[in-house]
Structure formats: structure tokens, C-alpha cells
Amino acid sequence: MAKTVHVTVDGRTIEAAEGAPLLQAMLDAGIHIPHYCYHPKLTIDGSCRFCQVRIEGIPKLQISCNTPVRDGMVVKTDDPEVHTVRRGVIELLLLNHPLDCPICDKAGECWLQNYSMEFGAREGRTIDPRRKRGKRLDIGERMLLDQERCILCRRCVRFCNEITKTGELHIFTLGDHSKLDIYDDARLDNPYSMNTADICPVGALETKDFHHKIRVWFLEETASVCPSCANGCNIMISAYRNRIWRLVPRRNDEVNDTWMCDAGRLNYRFVADPERLRAPLVDGAPATWNEALDRAAGALGDFRKRQGGSALGAIVSPHLTNEENFRFGELIHALGVQQVAMAVKRGPADDFLIKAEKAANARGVRELRIVQGDDDGIEALLGAIESGMVKGLYLCGDDLLETVPADRLERILAQLELLIVQTLRPNPRFARAAVIFPTTTFAEKDGTFTNHAGRVQRIRKALETPAGWLNDGEIFTALLNAIDARGASFALDRVWGEMARDGNVFSALDFNEIGPRGMQLAAAGK
Amino acid sequence: MAARVVKVARPQPMTRRWTPLLVGLGVAIAHFFRNLLGFARGRQDFTVYFPEQRFVQPPAMRGMPVLVQMPNGKERCVACGLCEFACPTNCITIFPAETASEVERYPEVFDIDMSRCMFCGLCEEACPEEAIVMSRQVEIACYSRRGSLWHKQDLLVPEAELKPRLDYLRPQYARK
Ligand code: SF4
Ligand code: SF4
Ligand code: SF4
Ligand code: SF4
Ligand code: FES
Numbered sequence: 001m002a003k004t005v006h007v008t009v010d011g012r013t014i015e016a017a018e019g020a021p022l023l024q025a026m027l028d029a030g031i032h033i034p035h036y037c038y039h040p041k042l043t044i045d046g047s048c049r050f051c052q053v054r055i056e057g058i059p060k061l062q063i064s065c066n067t068p069v070r071d072g073m074v075v076k077t078d079d080p081e082v083h084t085v086r087r088g089v090i091e092l093l094l095l096n097h098p099l100d101c102p103i104c105d106k107a108g109e110c111w112l113q114n115y116s117m118e119f120g121a122r123e124g125r126t127i128d129p130r131r132k133r134g135k136r137l138d139i140g141e142r143m144l145l146d147q148e149r150c151i152l153c154r155r156c157v158r159f160c161n162e163i164t165k166t167g168e169l170h171i172f173t174l175g176d177h178s179k180l181d182i183y184d185d186a187r188l189d190n191p192y193s194m195n196t197a198d199i200c201p202v203g204a205l206e207t208k209d210f211h212h213k214i215r216v217w218f219l220e221e222t223a224s225v226c227p228s229c230a231n232g233c234n235i236m237i238s239a240y241r242n243r244i245w246r247l248v249p250r251r252n253d254e255v256n257d258t259w260m261c262d263a264g265r266l267n268y269r270f271v272a273d274p275e276r277l278r279a280p281l282v283d284g285a286p287a288t289w290n291e292a293l294d295r296a297a298g299a300l301g302d303f304r305k306r307q308g309g310s311a312l313g314a315i316v317s318p319h320l321t322n323e324e325n326f327r328f329g330e331l332i333h334a335l336g337v338q339q340v341a342m343a344v345k346r347g348p349a350d351d352f353l354i355k356a357e358k359a360a361n362a363r364g365v366r367e368l369r370i371v372q373g374d375d376d377g378i379e380a381l382l383g384a385i386e387s388g389m390v391k392g393l394y395l396c397g398d399d400l401l402e403t404v405p406a407d408r409l410e411r412i413l414a415q416l417e418l419l420i421v422q423t424l425r426p427n428p429r430f431a432r433a434a435v436i437f438p439t440t441t442f443a444e445k446d447g448t449f450t451n452h453a454g455r456v457q458r459i460r461k462a463l464e465t466p467a468g469w470l471n472d473g474e475i476f477t478a479l480l481n482a483i484d485a486r487g488a489s490f491a492l493d494r495v496w497g498e499m500a501r502d503g504n505v506f507s508a509l510d511f512n513e514i515g516p517r518g519m520q521l522a523a524a525g526k
Numbered sequence: 527m528a529a530r531v532v533k534v535a536r537p538q539p540m541t542r543r544w545t546p547l548l549v550g551l552g553v554a555i556a557h558f559f560r561n562l563l564g565f566a567r568g569r570q571d572f573t574v575y576f577p578e579q580r581f582v583q584p585p586a587m588r589g590m591p592v593l594v595q596m597p598n599g600k601e602r603c604v605a606c607g608l609c610e611f612a613c614p615t616n617c618i619t620i621f622p623a624e625t626a627s628e629v630e631r632y633p634e635v636f637d638i639d640m641s642r643c644m645f646c647g648l649c650e651e652a653c654p655e656e657a658i659v660m661s662r663q664v665e666i667a668c669y670s671r672r673g674s675l676w677h678k679q680d681l682l683v684p685e686a687e688l689k690p691r692l693d694y695l696r697p698q699y700a701r702k
Binding site: 101102103107136211212213214215217218 | 604605606607608610611621622623624629630631654655
């Protein structure tokens with residue numbers, strides 16, 4: 001740990017770690033210092049000259065981003081010269097800036113707009129025409145570049161050099177001719193390319209996905225967690241009119257710093273998939289929730305009486321929350337199920353954020369000790385169905401469709417006497433299911449996911465579900481109540497209370513204390 | 527959405543309290559005597575016989591908001607969404623889309639719910655493109671609620687027809 005030092009800013013004493021950038025120390029203390037090029041996760045560039053402050057004992061103004069704090073430093077930000085510099089920086093940046101705000105996707109969250117309103121002059125003094133540059137340049141699979149809007153802060157360049165180490169972007173030529181571009185033989189296609197649009201303080205780098213979609217001031221943001229892989233990157237869900245318009249990363253230094261991968265960012269359309277099940281199906285026909293619950297409870301009870309609970313198998317979904325899976329564990333325990341497994345889709349991984357398991361909560365299922373074995377019990381369960389020991393299956397999620405070869409799956413499903421499914425989309429393979437319940441996506445419910453490293457993180461409801469809709473946990477609870485006459489409820493704190501009594505690793509945590517950064521499970525467990 | 531209060535600097539005569547009051551009173555009194563005199567002389571028409579008769583409203587009049595149609599048939603609007611945000615009754619719905627032309631953005635959907643519009647003109651004031659203006663049209667009653675939802679095609683009015691209003695507006699936004 002670095003030594004703590006004291007710095008005086010405009011008469012106020014703030015604390016900082018010795019050697020930290022003065023700018024960061026002031027920002028951490030809640031002092032508003034305008035800046036463009038400084039980013040806490042990138043090296044210091046000092047190119048925008050916007051963060052200048054007066055430091056006692058130094059004749060000229062200093063850029064605070066590149067000034068390490070020293071004990072006893074006396075800083076002045078409310079200084080006539082500082083104000084002049086800020087106005088000057090804004091004026092220079094606006095000399096050639098196009099008047100694009102009405103059609104610029106960044107408008108509303110643009111640092112140039114905000115700082116011009118705050119520090120800029122109201123009127124321009126130039127009479128020269130604005131410099132022309134490339135607009136709407138297709139620089140990558142998912143990215144667009146507008147060189148006129150670029151303020152040459154080099155954040156994106158540093159991102160590609162330091163974080164992804166792919167180096168596609170560069171500022172070419174010098175002085176007034178400087179312009180940002182890709183190298184001739186490179187396109188901005190790295191798996192993290194869309195982060196450049198987040199860190200670009202202006203609308204120069206834009207994602208094609210969000211291009212001309214919706215004004216940012218209409219978006220309602222909900223802090224959540226990316227559901228697309230085991231890393232569990234922290235995100236904001238931006239919704240408007242009950243629809244997701246984009247996902248953006250949220251800072252969590254323990255998990256994803258300030259980044260997320262492009263694949264995760266773009267994986268939200270399934271929430272609004274027109275093919276999604278909007279009502280339960282009973283024997284293939286749409287039914288009300290009560291009919292479906294009655295039928296499922298009846299069929300499960302009946303099956304248990306005839307064949308015994310051990311003839312029933314279950315597949316847990318790694319996409320459901322810890323709470324839902326805990327409740328599912330109780331349900332299958334009450335039914336006497338012996339064979340439980342989990343199917344997890346796998347895909348490419350790297351040594352940065354992207355993890356091979358393409359589901360958010362596989363670790364949570366394992367920590368709840370619902371499944372056992374290296375393959376999470378999948379082979380054992382499938383074998384038991386093939387050998388006829390297991391004749392009924394409660395299937396959560398449809399990952400099985402992609403992890404088991406189609407012909408084998410076909411045979412297995414055909415062998416079952418009872419099939420109950422909880423899934424996003426109807427699928428011809430589930431034609432024989434007695435009941436199909438629609439599943440609820442990460443954006444439509446509250447709960448927690450456990451990421452690959454055992455960090456328990458909150459997801460929050462961003463979208464409303466139709467009236468009468470039950471999420472997966474509520475379905476499990478209703479079935480449990482019907483089968484076991486328990487009177488349980490799916491209020492999250494109640495579920496956590498039960499989880500604590502159950503004595504699993506989650507009992508060491510307090511649900512209400514899981515903050516925006518999540519909480520680490522104890523090192524014990526798997 | 528958090529509400530914001532913006533202080534608008536009004537032109538001088540409005541801030542001097544008594545002048546407009548006296549002017550208004552003067553107009554009312556003048557009309558009173560003119561009508562009294564007319565009545566004494568046997569005049570019959572004290573009002574305009576609508577709809578057979580109409581009078582041409584001054585350009586300052588705020589009827590329903592319409593979209594300016596450029597000579598090439600396209601809307602001038604770039605779907606920036608400022609009118610949508612400025613509208614106090616939330617009656618404008620815009621969904622932008624992209625075109626290949628140089629002005630790359632246009633409204634794919636531009637709906638105004640006229641049953642909620644209160645003709646306040648804030649949309650016109652917010653628009654950076656002179657793309658939405660208050661027309662003289664006020665005869666917009668209809669028999670169904672659906673009929674009061676005006677879509678982009680219904681809202682487009684050729685620029686030439688809106689000239690009086692545009693000419694009236696421009697000097698107000700001129701820079702000092
Ligand atoms: S980058 Fe910012 S200032 Fe420039 S056009 Fe876009 S919103 Fe306006
Ligand atoms: S594109 Fe954006 S991030 Fe990159 S240098 Fe220009 S302004 Fe900075
Ligand atoms: S006139 Fe007023 S109420 Fe009507 S659309 Fe414009 S801003 Fe909205
Ligand atoms: S303010 Fe003007 S340009 Fe912007 S969306 Fe409304 S009509 Fe279109
Ligand atoms: S933030 Fe310090 S020079 Fe840009």
C-alpha cells in the first residue's frame with residue numbers, strides 16, 4: 001500500500017495515495033475537474049490539456065492527470081487562468097467540430113457538449129469554414145468512425161494498444177492535419193472493439209448496433225450483469241419503452257474493469273425475440289398459467305406415484321439465478337429426483353474477459369451442490385435415460401439442444417414418458433412435452449448470479465413482464481407448494497434466509513449487503 | 527425524466543407589466559364602441575359566418591404542428607428527438623433510421639397524438655432544423671381516437687405553404 005498523503009485543493013484537504021495522479025485524487029474526492037484524455041484504466045496521455053490546474057510553487061499551470069500527488073501540495077482550480085485555459089481548450093476543439101449534435105448518437109452523453117455548456121463561450125469567433133474529414137467510415141465489423149467529430153484524445157488508440165494489444169488505430173500526420181484512422185491492413189474488428197465507443201468522449205466512434213437508434217436521454221439504466229458468459233461482466237441495461245436498446249459496461253475492478261466483450265454486448269436481442277414463448281403450452285396448445293401449473297403438478301405427482309421419484313431426472317439451467325436454482329433444488333428434492341445434471345454451452349475463450357462457459361451462473365449451480373461430477377452429471381443422466389432407469393425429465397433451458405448431438409437427443413427425448421420444459425422458444429424437439437413454461441430472461445427479474453471466480457453479483461429487473469407472468473423461481477415455488485403443501489414464497493430475502501439455513505456456501509453472505517460490486521464467496525467449496 | 531426549469535428571456539414589452547394590459551384594454555374598448563355604433567346603424571354581421579366565411583389568421587397563430595416538406599418531397603426532420611423531449615404532453619413519438627443520403631438520419635416513425643397536443647409550440651421552438659412548425663390548421667376534430675394519431679405522411683406540408691410562418695419565425699432566432 002502506498003503511503004497516504006494530504007493535498008489541499010482550493011482550501012480543502014483531500015487524501016490520496018502517494019504517487020496517484022492528482023486528477024484521479026481530485027475526482028475521487030468529488031471535485032469536478034474537466035478532462036478528456038485521462039482514463040483510469042489507460043496510460044496517461046496528456047493530450048487534451050483540459051485538466052490544467054495551478055500548483056503552488058510552479059509558475060505555469062500543470063496538467064493534473066500527469067502530476068503525481070505529493071504531500072503538502074497546494075492546488076488551485078478556481079483561478080482566472082484556469083478558467084481561461086478551459087474556455088480556450090473548448091474553443092479550439094470547436095473550431096472544426098461539425099454541428100452534428102442533432103444526428104449524433106453521443107448527443108446527451110457527449111463530454112464535448114457537456115463541457116461546452118459548462119465552460120465554453122456561447123458564440124464562435126471563427127469565420128473560416130470547418131475542416132472536412134471522413135464521415136461514417138466503416139472501420140470495422142461493428143464500428144463506425146467520424147473523423148470530423150474526433151477530438152484526438154487518443155483514448156481509443158491507447159485502448160487498442162494497451163488493453164486488446166491489437167493496435168488497429170492510430171493518429172496519422174501532424175498538427176492541424178492529424179486524423180484518427182485505422183491502418184491500411186487492419187480493421188477495428190477485435191472482440192472488444194465496441195469499448196472504444198464507450199471511452200470516446202465524443203461521437204467519433206459509434207457502434208453500428210446503436211447507430212441512429214434512440215436518443216440517450218430517453219434510456220432508463222438498470223445496473224445488472226451480462227448473462228452471456230461465466231465472467232459476469234457488470235453492465236448497465238439501457239431500456240426504453242420496455243425494450244433493451246443497448247448494454248454498456250459498468251465499472252467493477254474485480255471483474256471487468258470498465259470493459260465488456262462485443263459478443264456479450266450484442267447478446268440482448270433474444271429478450272425481444274418475436275419467437276419467444278409468451279404463454280405456457282400444455283400438450284402443445286397455449287394455456288393459462290394456472291392450467292399449466294395444475295397440469296405440471298398433477299403429472300409430476302402422478303409420475304412419482306407410479307414410477308417413484310428416482311425414475312425422474314432433472315436438468316438445471318446455468319442461466320437461472322442462484323435463488324431460482326436453490327428453489328429448483330428444493331423442488332427436485334421434494335420429488336425424490338436422484339439424477340440431476342446441468343448442460344452448459346461452451347465456446348471460444350481468451351485470457352482477458354471471455355470465458356468458455358457461455359452461461360452466467362454455472363458456478364452458482366455447482367456451489368449449491370445440485371450437480372456433481374466433471375461433466376456436471378450430464379453423461380450419467382443421459383445414460384440413465386437410455387438404459388430406461390429414468391423415464392421422466394424436468395428440463396430447464398435449452399442448452400441441451402446444442403451440447404448433445406441431435407440424433408442422440410432425439411432418441412432420448414422420444415424415450416421419455418414425461419417431459420416438462422422451461423425454455424425461451426418453442427422447439428419441435430419438445431413436441432412431446434406435457435407442459436412447456438416460458439422462461440424469464442436476465443433483464444426481467446431480480447436475483448444473483450455467481451461468476452466463474454465465485455463472485456455473487458446482483459441482477460435487476462429492467463423490463464416489465466406481462467400481467468400474471470411467473471418467472472422461473474415462481475414456477476418452481478408454485479409447483480413445490482402444490483406437491484409438498486409448503487406455502488413457500490419466492491421473495492428473494494426469504495429464499496436467502498432458507499439458503500442460509502441450508503448451510504451452503506451462500507449462507508456466509510447477506511443478500512442485502514451485496515452491493516454494486518458483488519461479493520466474493522468464501523474460498524471453500526469447489 | 528427529471529423536469530428542468532429553463533428561464534427564457536422574453537422580449538421587452540412583455541416584461542413591462544402595464545403596457546400590454548393597457549393596449550389590450552384599448553382594443554376591447556375600441557371594439558365595444560365600434561359595435562355599439564354598428565348596432566345603432568343596423569349592422570347585422572358581428573362575427574364571421576364559419577365555415578362559409580373564414581379569415582386568414584396571422585402568422586403568429588399557433589395551429590397544429592406539422593412537418594416541413596422540402597421541395598424534393600422529403601421531410602426536413604433529422605429525427606434528433608428534441609421536440610419529442612421538449613413536448614410537455616409527450617404526444618410526439620419518433621423512431622429514427624438511417625439513409626444513404628448525406629443527411630444520414632431521418633424519422634422512420636413520426637407520430638403526433640393530436641388529442642394530446644395543446645398547440646404550445648415548444649416543439650417548434652426546440653427544433654434545430656426548422657423542421658416542425660405550427661400551421662394554421664385547427665380543424666382536426668375526428669370521430670375516432672385513432673384518427674387523432676397523425677403519422678409522418680399526414681403531417682408533411684410543403685415548405686412553400688408554410689412560408690408565412692417560417693418568415694415570421696426566422697427573425698426571432700437571428701443571432702445578435
Ligand atoms: S460529438 Fe458531441 S458535440 Fe460533437 S456532434 Fe456529437 S454530440 Fe455534438
Ligand atoms: S475517436 Fe474518440 S477516443 Fe479516439 S481519439 Fe478521437 S475522440 Fe478520442
Ligand atoms: S405543440 Fe406543444 S403539445 Fe403539441 S406537439 Fe408541440 S410541444 Fe407537444
Ligand atoms: S426537433 Fe425537429 S429535427 Fe428534431 S426530431 Fe423534432 S422535428 Fe425532427
Ligand atoms: S486529462 Fe489531463 S491532459 Fe487530458
